[in-house]
Amino acid sequence: xxxxxxxxxxxxxxxxxxxxxxxxxxxxxxxxxxxxxxxxxxxxxxxxxxxxxxxxxxxxxxxxxxxxxxxxxxxxxxxxxxxxxxxxxxxxxxxxxxxxxxxxxxxxxxxxxxxxxxxxxxxxxxxxxxxxxxxxxxxxxxxxxxxxxxxxxxxxxxxxxxxxxxxxxxxxxxxxxxxxxxxxxxxxxxxxxxxxxxxxxxxxxxxxxxxxxxxxxxxxxxxxxxxxxxxxxxxxxxxxxxxxxxxxxxxxxxxxxxxxxxxxxxxxxxxxxxxxxxxxxxxxxxxxxxxxxxxxxxxxxxxxxxxxxxxxxxxxxxxxxxxxxxxxxxxxxxxxxxxxxxxxxxxxxxxxxxxxxxxxxxxxxxxxxxxxxxxxxxxxxxxxxxxxxxxxxxxxxxxxxxxxxxxxxxxxxxxxxxxxxxxxxxxxxxxxxxxxxxxxxxxxxxxxxxxxxxxxxxxxxxxxxxxxxxxxxxxxxxxxxxxxxxxxxxxxxxxxxxxxxxxxxxxxxxxxxxxxxxxxxxxxxxxxxxxxxxxxxxxxxxxxxxxxxxxxxxxxxxxxxxxxxxxxxxxxxxxxxxxxxxxxxxxxxxxxxxxxxxxxxxxxxxxxxxxxxxxxxxxxxxxxxxxxxxxxxxxxxxxxxxxxxxxxxxxxxxxxxxxxxxxxxxxxxxxxxxxxxxxxxxxxxxxxxxxxxxxxxxxxxxxxxxxxxxxxxxxxxxxxxxxxxxxxxxxxxxxxxxxxxxxxxxxxxxxxxxxxxxxxxxxxxxxxxxxxxxxxxxxxxxxxxxxxxxxxxxxxxxxxxxxxxxxxxxxxxxxxxxxxxxxxxxxxxxxxxxxxxxxxxxxxxxxxxxxxxxxxxxxxxxxxxxxxxxxxxxxxxxxxxxxxxxxxxxxxxxxxxxxxxxxxxxxxxxxxxxxxxxxxxx
Numbered sequence: 006x007x008x009x010x011x012x013x014x015x016x017x018x019x020x021x022x023x024x025x026x027x028x029x030x031x032x033x034x035x036x037x038x039x040x041x042x043x044x045x046x047x048x049x050x051x052x053x054x055x056x057x058x059x060x061x062x063x064x065x066x067x068x069x070x071x072x073x074x075x076x077x078x079x080x081x082x083x084x085x086x087x088x089x090x091x092x093x094x095x096x097x098x099x100x101x102x103x104x105x106x107x108x109x110x111x112x113x114x115x116x117x118x119x120x121x122x123x124x125x126x127x128x129x130x131x132x133x134x135x136x137x138x139x140x141x142x143x144x145x146x147x148x149x150x151x152x153x154x155x156x157x158x159x160x161x162x163x164x165x166x167x168x169x170x171x172x173x174x175x176x177x178x179x180x181x182x183x184x185x186x187x188x189x190x191x192x193x194x195x196x197x198x199x200x201x202x203x204x205x206x207x208x209x210x211x212x213x214x215x216x217x218x219x220x221x222x223x224x225x226x227x228x229x230x231x232x233x234x235x236x237x238x239x240x241x242x243x244x245x246x247x248x249x250x251x252x253x254x255x256x257x258x259x260x261x262x263x264x265x266x267x268x269x270x271x272x273x274x275x276x277x278x279x280x281x282x283x284x285x286x287x288x289x290x291x292x293x294x295x296x297x298x299x300x301x302x303x304x305x306x307x308x309x310x311x312x313x314x315x316x317x318x319x320x321x322x323x324x325x326x327x328x329x330x331x332x333x334x335x336x337x338x339x340x341x342x343x344x345x346x347x348x349x350x351x352x353x354x355x356x357x358x359x360x361x362x363x364x365x366x367x368x369x370x371x372x373x374x375x376x377x378x379x380x381x382x383x384x385x386x387x388x389x390x391x392x393x394x395x396x397x398x399x400x401x402x403x404x405x406x407x408x409x410x411x412x413x414x415x416x417x418x419x420x421x422x423x424x425x426x427x428x429x430x431x432x433x434x435x436x437x438x439x440x441x442x443x444x445x446x447x448x449x450x451x452x453x454x455x456x457x458x459x460x461x462x463x464x465x466x467x468x469x470x471x472x473x474x475x476x477x478x479x480x481x482x483x484x485x486x487x488x489x490x491x492x493x494x495x496x497x498x499x500x501x502x503x504x505x506x507x508x509x510x511x512x513x514x515x516x517x518x519x520x521x522x523x524x525x526x527x528x529x530x531x532x533x534x535x536x537x538x539x540x541x542x543x544x545x546x547x548x549x550x551x552x553x554x555x556x557x558x559x560x561x562x563x564x565x566x567x568x569x570x571x572x573x574x575x576x577x578x579x580x581x582x583x584x585x586x587x588x589x590x591x592x593x594x595x596x597x598x599x600x601x602x603x604x605x606x607x608x609x610x611x612x613x614x615x616x617x618x619x620x621x622x623x624x625x626x627x628x629x630x631x632x633x634x635x636x637x638x639x640x641x642x643x644x645x646x647x648x649x650x651x652x653x654x655x656x657x658x659x660x661x662x663x664x665x666x667x668x669x670x671x672x673x674x675x676x677x678x679x680x681x682x683x684x685x686x687x688x689x690x691x692x693x694x695x696x697x698x699x700x701x702x703x704x705x706x707x708x709x710x711x712x713x714x715x716x717x718x719x720x721x722x723x724x725x726x727x728x729x730x731x732x733x734x735x736x737x738x739x740x741x742x743x744x745x746x747x748x749x750x751x752x753x754x755x756x757x758x759x760x761x762x763x764x765x766x767x768x769x770x771x772x773x774x775x776x777x778x779x780x781x782x783x784x785x786x787x788x789x790x791x792x793x794x795x796x797x798x799x800x801x802x803x804x805x806x807x808x809x810x811x812x813x814x815x816x817x818x819x820x821x822x823x824x825x826x827x828x829x830x831x832x833x834x835x836x837x838x839x840x841x842x843x844x845x846x847x848x849x850x851x852x853x854x855x856x857x858x859x860x861x862x863x864x865x866x867x868x869x870x871x872x873x874x875x876x877x878x879x880x881x882x883x884x885x886x887x888x889x890x891x892x893x894x895x896x897x898x899x900x901x902x903x904x905x906x907x908x909x910x911x912x913x914x915x916x917x918x919x920x921x922x923x924x925x926x927x
Contacts, residue, residue: 056116057133059100059176063272065247069098069240072233076102079227080174080206082896083196084220087208089231090353091305092269095208096178098234102206103176112174112206113137123153123188130175130192137173154191160198167200177207186214211350224885224895231353235266248275256288263291265368267353273298293373302374306354317344318355318367319382322375323390324406325439326366334397335390376440388414399423402586402620404430405466408459412442417449417456424459425494428501429547429580430587431462439467444476454483458498465505473509477502497526497548504555513559520552546583550576554591561595561666564701567769569666570599590619594630597637598661602670604772606641606809613637632661636671643674644773646812649882649890651678665700673711681817682876685719706732707771710741717745736760736770740778744819747781756785763801776806776814784821792828799829803836815843865908867926874901875921878914 076098079085087095103112113133117126154162166173183189193215195203207213220226236244241261245252252260264270274291278284293299307315320336321327327335329342338344345365349355354368367375379387391414398407404427411420424431442463450457461476477499484495500523507515527548553576560569577592597612616634639654655674661667672695679688692712699705709732713725725745732738739760746755761767762778779802786795806814815822826844834840867875877887884902888895902914909924911917 052129052132056118056129057114057136059103059114060096060116062097062100067240067244067247068101072098072229073102073105075227075229075233076206077105078897079229079894080204081900082220082225082227082894083201083204084217084225085204085206085227085229085894086180086213086217087206087229087234088210088212089234090210092267092301093231093234093353094268095234097268098229099176099178099206099208109171110137112176114176115178117177117179117182119182121182121188123185126183126188127153127191134173134175137175159191159194163195163198166195166202167198169202172202172204174204174206177205180207180209180213181211183213189213189215224888224899227894227896231267234268236261236264236268236271237266241266241271244271245275245278248279250275250278250284252278252284252288256285260288260291263288263369265370267368267370269301270298270370273301293370294377298370299374299377302354302371306371307374310348314344314348317341318348319375319378320390321345321365322367322372322379323387323410324394325372326364328362328364330362331394331397331401332365334393392416395419399427402430405463408463409439409442409467412445412460412463415443417445417453420445420459421453421456424455424462424498428462428498429551429583429585431466431501431505441467441469441472450479451483454480454487455495455498456480457483458495458502461502462505465502465509468509470506470509473502473506477506493526497523497544500526501551504551508555508558513563516555516559520555523548523552546579547585550580550583550585550588550592552576553579554588557592557595561599562664562700564666564669564699564704566599566602566666566701566703570596570603573599586619590616590630593619594633594637598633598640598667598670601637601640602771604644604775604809606644606811609637610641613641629660629664629667632658633667636661636667636674639674640670643677644813645810646816648678648681648879649877653890665698666704669695669699669704669708673707676711676715677813680715680718681813685715688715689719702733703735706735707737710735710737713738713741714744717748722749736762736767736774736778740774740781743778743781747785747819752785752788755781759785772805772809773811773814776802776811777818779805780814780822781819783825784819787821787825787828792832795825796829796832799825800834800836803834803839807836807839812843867905867908871901871905871908872926874898875905875917875926878902878905879918 076085076087087098089095103114113136115126115129115133117129121129192205196205197219217226238258238261242252242254242257245257245260260271260274264274273295274288277291277295277297278287293302307318310318317332317336317338321332321341323335324331327345329345332341332345333339335341345355346357346363349357349365354371356366356368357363358366366372379390382390391410395407395410395414395416398404398410404423407427408420408423408431411417411423442460445456445460457476457480461473461480464470464473464476480495481499484492484499487495500519504516504519504523507519527545553572557569557572557576560566560572573592573596577589577596580586580589580592593612594616597609597616600606600612601609613634617631635654636658639651639658642648642651642654651674655671655678658667658671662671672691676688676691676695679685679691689712692708692715696705696708696712699708709728713728713732716722716725716728722745725741729738729742729745739758743755743758743760746752746758759781760778762770762775762782767775767778779798783795783798783802786792786798815826823844826840830837830840830844873891874887877890882890884898885895887893888898891898906912906917909917909920911920
């Protein structure tokens, strides 16, 4: 079975159990020994060898070093817990780690049995710990009791453990089977009082009855959950290879997404694919309705839940994702949100996001099972659920979902009304796959063609262009007989649906044409509200917002950044006047990224904050919109030389990087961070990949200029020159060419190549380019002996940079800037505090070219992990935040920090960073 913890491993104990029981060790310790010569507790059944031995991993095996290393790092602290539901491979990871070669004895292993009493559990604990102690000749065996230990025995055992040279590693698999807190109270005492010489590594489906909060608050709990246990795309590919399944490369990420990386699901999929003739098609068809998958999920995931919880999960499956008040509306239970929170506590199969309020979404395969059970409800009951969902979504500004549920419930009039009154919000940024509602009856479409338009808009929203196009044609076929102003309204709604379809198909020209047709419907007189009570008073602003946003999206996708910026600004104001929050969010978030791209950092920061504060930017909806806001913040932090902050924001920008414009901007930021972090190879790979698909000459020029500078710094001057020759005109490539010439020693040629950063046209350049050109001008003037011109240029650059808080352009730039800044302090400046800070910052950066060795080297070199943590010590991040950034336990980070201090002969963070900079380690 895929969940190794559930395999039958209870075999008869071997005849000679001296290695397991260690009775001689017990007698040596002076503690009364139970009668274990036969591998049994006094008066009880025998101890099973299978429960004291790590089980063999399933075949075919797949080594996952990242998880084994994660457990190893966690085991340096007192408690490491693998917490996930059935089938997430906890036992496999623990067994692989326990069987790995290491210095010192192997971990003690106990598989907890169903219904283990306190006495029987401690019998296995004693046997496992004796075996572990017997394997370690350097330490005396600890005194172990013959059952639940008395307080004085616990103190003796804790003292004996604390005196050991090496810690004892104890693995408890299936710890969720322990339900009595008293059974683990003695173990908790040992963990707290053995001075770190007993370390627990456990696997459980839910949190065990232990006071985990103590270790959590102390930062000494390592928790490995479903997110880490899930297979990555590369691991999915390796698993399929191990099973001998030839799946095409594009199908691998689809399978990873379909299973959400669930190990048991992937093994089921691999077995199913191995039996098929068309693996690619089988991947697309693999779902939770597969008999083995459905049976496993029902038996292992749903069956252990209470009937009330199962009923709530089944009824809320009518929606793709739910939150507490929606669940209450669907089920009629005021405590439905609490039921969901309890079901999601162990994660794995009911995910919750970090929004406020929180949204819950079932695992994709479990969602299939729940929808199957939902379909067994009586028809009237099922329609009522959809009717309730439609009402809730309509009341909470989610009209696309409201239309889908209204159509599914057969509420034809309500669906058409939603289209008429809420059409601008029916084209969200990212489609959401959902089961198709029934097709509206022909007589209803003849009576109201807008009903078919509503069905077309819903299918476009769900990412089904063929069905949407079919419904659009149905609507058009019955629209000729409509009277004005109904006909004019229909034309507007039809143009909006055509716009959605063009966007869905990536047809840029089609988007422009549909947007222009939509704009044309707003040029005539406003609809007569008396003749058409459903007409909105803000329809002109609705049209301008929807069409302007569509034009902006096309311009951004094609790299026309100034056009996109203008279009989004106009659409943003129209959406605000019309009260369309989702359209406004789309425009605000992208405006933030565009402001950051042109260098208006303060404006970008304000717009990004505005976007992230909008209610629409919550939960699983509008991910790309929120991603653009985080991308803007990443660019801002990068230009301000806040490395850790930029990395964190860039990680949250993921959905925005799936679009061409967002991908190019993210690549610029990511490559800059890699280059700053002394990874030029990674920076070059990022830039080359982005440049190959960059939209438009402006973004392509920026990427080429950045790549040329990285190549030049790495010694590839010819490659840099070839890139710039192919990049064409533009201030960014011209600046990079001037820098390349100066690096080659030709200052006069560099001055001729330098673009006119002070001329009238320079105001339209991206500000980072203009600042870089101004600084290079100052360096060239200083090198020519014209200190006055150099100081004047530097002061102008500071005046441009100060309002937005630029730092990186000064601290990671052309050689000679630091000397100019230092001289500028002496000659006088209106920005004394900033220049003083920048001089210190420039001192902290690595110097290009060969460096003289430090006055005193290290007696013991830093490890790669210590060097990584050392770089984070430069930031304002706490140890807890560094641990989260690196997916380490806080205890592990603290250990590395202590080693860093010792090796650098420092007693505090500031001294360690200063010493590391002297040694050119950072």
